[in-house]
Amino acid sequence: MSLIKSISGIRGTIGGRPGEGLGNVDIVKFTSAYASYIRESYNGESNTIVVGRDGRVSGAMVSHLVVGTLMSMGFDVINIGMASTPTTELAVVGEKACGGIIITASHNPIQWNALKLLDHNGEFLSDVAGKKVISIAESGDYTQAEVLSLGEEYHNETWNLRHIEMVKELALVDVDAIRKANFKVCVDGINSIGGRVIPALLKSLGVNDVIELNCEPTGKFAHTPEPIPSNLTQISSVMKESGADVGFVVDPDVDRLAIVMEDGEMFIEENTLIAIADYVLEHTPGSTVSNLSSSRGLRDVTCARGCEYAAAAVGEVNVVTKMKEIGAVIGGEGNGGVIYPELHYGRDALVGVALFLTLLAKKGMKVTELKASLPQYAIAKNKIELTPDIDVDRILEAVKARYASEEVNDIDGVKIDFEDSWVHLRKSNTEPIIRIYSEAATMEEADRLAESIKEVISSLS
Numbered sequence: 001m002s003l004i005k006s007i008s009g010i011r012g013t014i015g016g017r018p019g020e021g022l023g024n025v026d027i028v029k030f031t032s033a034y035a036s037y038i039r040e041s042y043n044g045e046s047n048t049i050v051v052g053r054d055g056r057v058s059g060a061m062v063s064h065l066v067v068g069t070l071m072s073m074g075f076d077v078i079n080i081g082m083a084s085t086p087t088t089e090l091a092v093v094g095e096k097a098c099g100g101i102i103i104t105a106s107h108n109p110i111q112w113n114a115l116k117l118l119d120h121n122g123e124f125l126s127d128v129a130g131k132k133v134i135s136i137a138e139s140g141d142y143t144q145a146e147v148l149s150l151g152e153e154y155h156n157e158t159w160n161l162r163h164i165e166m167v168k169e170l171a172l173v174d175v176d177a178i179r180k181a182n183f184k185v186c187v188d189g190i191n192s193i194g195g196r197v198i199p200a201l202l203k204s205l206g207v208n209d210v211i212e213l214n215c216e217p218t219g220k221f222a223h224t225p226e227p228i229p230s231n232l233t234q235i236s237s238v239m240k241e242s243g244a245d246v247g248f249v250v251d252p253d254v255d256r257l258a259i260v261m262e263d264g265e266m267f268i269e270e271n272t273l274i275a276i277a278d279y280v281l282e283h284t285p286g287s288t289v290s291n292l293s294s295s296r297g298l299r300d301v302t303c304a305r306g307c308e309y310a311a312a313a314v315g316e317v318n319v320v321t322k323m324k325e326i327g328a329v330i331g332g333e334g335n336g337g338v339i340y341p342e343l344h345y346g347r348d349a350l351v352g353v354a355l356f357l358t359l360l361a362k363k364g365m366k367v368t369e370l371k372a373s374l375p376q377y378a379i380a381k382n383k384i385e386l387t388p389d390i391d392v393d394r395i396l397e398a399v400k401a402r403y404a405s406e407e408v409n410d411i412d413g414v415k416i417d418f419e420d421s422w423v424h425l426r427k428s429n430t431e432p433i434i435r436i437y438s439e440a441a442t443m444e445e446a447d448r449l450a451e452s453i454k455e456v457i458s459s460l461s
Contacts, residue, residue: 010022050080052159055195090162090343170354172280247259284329289312314413338351378446384457
């Protein structure tokens, strides 16, 4: 059982004894601390906080605790029900709220849940703000409202459809082109909210032939929910048998998009952002941003368009901060997270689907052909499980010293750039592991690089 407090929110396992995971006391404590932080830091007139949740089995239970706690702190709550992370972000702005809480553990397995905390812009709290919330929670320095000042709960479950309409209205989404392409699309909704909103989006875009897999939002995930190739054997088989043009897979809160090609092979998560960014840059030149663990492919297509690329620390809030700093027209993360500020500063699989289908329709390509036109790299994603005796900071400093003659970036862990490859080591924000991402021209080379780094770490442990 685990409880992780980080820039990605308050995340933990459900069940067990107090202190073993994300228990009811923890939910109340951290929600109260967040409400106290909003009360202290927000300067506007709103007294409303938006709450949305994904389709997890524990979602309704956690939602009841969160909503009741916010009311006890004197805030009104707009409960938008089962909704994606990007939908909840949009709802905060649309409802002119002072904040929002998304109840989701993203790609984590069924036993996990989390509180993702938003500011009045519908964006994740900064690292400083997140640490302030944790400090308030741990000190218990918050005060509940008097009985006549308790908040009220309001329900508004229109936001999923409103989100779809906002995506359709984007200038670079061509509904007519998508409709005329007569696509056949397969969707894996991982038994969460994506099973509702992605098919609804597709039909609204004029895609009439939709094969739905695991689209009933029961929260009982049909497979491990992270949308990586090893978890997507079902849709791969269906793609080969059905003659579908493209397959879309989302994680439980629909902020990541994985794509399956017509031959059942993976388009690769990294290519989601690269392909969509290239399309956006073709029509609206500008700078781009991805995190240090993302493929060089985004840098390559950006430079090929005569534009500038910048890297940020891992974490959506860090990518967004960098995007705002340089005025990027698109950015995101190599895990299939597309951030398109024309709509909002948040990873959004609905935006990704609509832009990708427009690109595919206008190019008149098969997905395999599109992939072949992109920069060709392979990323190996490895990890080392952490134990209490592993000193991560010491290991990272030692690795940095070992490779001091190479190009080293230490804004987030340690990234070592070689001429034809790179490797990035960092402690995960969401799991008790060290992530080791490596990229090279082939998977074999990327794996060899990762193994060599593991050997170095082993010699240092």
